[in-house]
Amino acid sequence: MKKILAALVAFAALTAAAPALGADLGGRSYYKTPPAYVAPLYNWTGFYLGGHIGGAFSGSNDFNGTVLSDSRARLLGGIQAGLDWQFAPNWVLGTEGQYSWLGKNNLTATFPGGYVYTNDQRGLGSITARIGYTWGPGLIYVKGGWAYSDNSERVTLGGVPIPFLLDGNHSNGWTVGAGLEYMVAPNWSVKGEYMYYDFGSSRFVNPVALAPFGSFHNEDHTLKLGVNYRFNFASPVVARY
Template identity: 85%
Template sequence: MKKILAALVAFAALTAAAPAPGADLGSGRYYKGPAYEPAMAVARWTGFYIGGHLGGAFSGSNNFNGAVLSDSSARLLGGVQAGLDWQFAPNWVLGTEGQYSWLGKNNLTATFPGGYVYTNDQRGLGSITARIGYTWGPGLAYVKGGYAYSDNAERVTLGGVPTAFLLDGNHSNGYTVGAGVEYMFVPNWSVKGEYMYYNFGSSRFVTPVALAPFGSFTTEDHTLKLGVNYRFNFASPVVARY
């Protein structure tokens, strides 16, 4: 019995003297596991995108020396867009975009003395623009500008009968400027709202000669659009931060 008690006392003494496991971890080196944050906090805009839009178009109020050409009436529009963005700095994005909008039917008409009537059915608006924007994570505010195209279907009638005509200006090609805001609400998907102004220059009639004295008119449009884009080549849903 005495030998057993002596052995137990010795074992207890050795156990008390042994260092506790991990007691000196504070003095050694250790590694912290990765922390994760949502991709939206570090959204990346670099990549290609495609999408669609809906909105309204409003023609500028123009006239031939008092002969009304348009009444600024609103038309529905819908279209598609595709583009490429490059986030070249933490808060700056540079890009280019092609866009086409189909317009609801709205014949812009000018009636002249003598029975001549000029009609322009503007069927669509296209553009190729550059844009630059300021980003804060999932948000992007931008301005844009570039080439614009107007798909016009024009005619002149005399007493209801179509007649030949010639204009001295090309009001199908022009320019556009605009601004908008885009927001990436989930990875790879964004929504946007934008305003664009289109100007296609001034034109006047060369023939019929009876219309030449009435001067020139300017073709211009104002549009408001809401759109959605699907974006390729973005960051993964999570990123590691050490």
């Protein structure tokens, strides 16, 4: 019986001493590696400059049946500059100024009595706002705003230039469009874009002999391929901290 009691006392003593022994050994520490921070691969926020080439196509309107003859398709080339802001985080809001020089285009209307109207449209300009959706390197967008047509016009009678007056400012109008832009390298992107330009309708006030022929509509369609150099572009390097 004494032996059993002695064994129980020894076991109790060892049990009581175990926490103190564990404290002397110290707790085991665990270190968990924090998750790596991955920097954005693409950032559309910033200023850009670029150029474009493409084609322009005039509308097929006329003066009450008097045919306007023109070269339907013309080459164009130009420049653009803009500023984008990426937010929310897949949306891009921006503004862009653009000017395109057009190939030779003598839009001509021949009227009874020997009157001939000619318009050489030398260029198209625009200042637009745009909004787009991005999925990393790609951006699809729509745009719209003010448009400008650089017109060189004249009216001749028997081959001699005469004064004339048109009702309607067909140098200023509006434009809408859509496009797709893609980042192909740090700081560089390429794009394809369609734009529609509308400069309203015009009719002759003078000479009065042309007034009965009514008005004609001024519109253009363009297709463009372009390249942009982008400033403040985040290089596609994965950063870990």
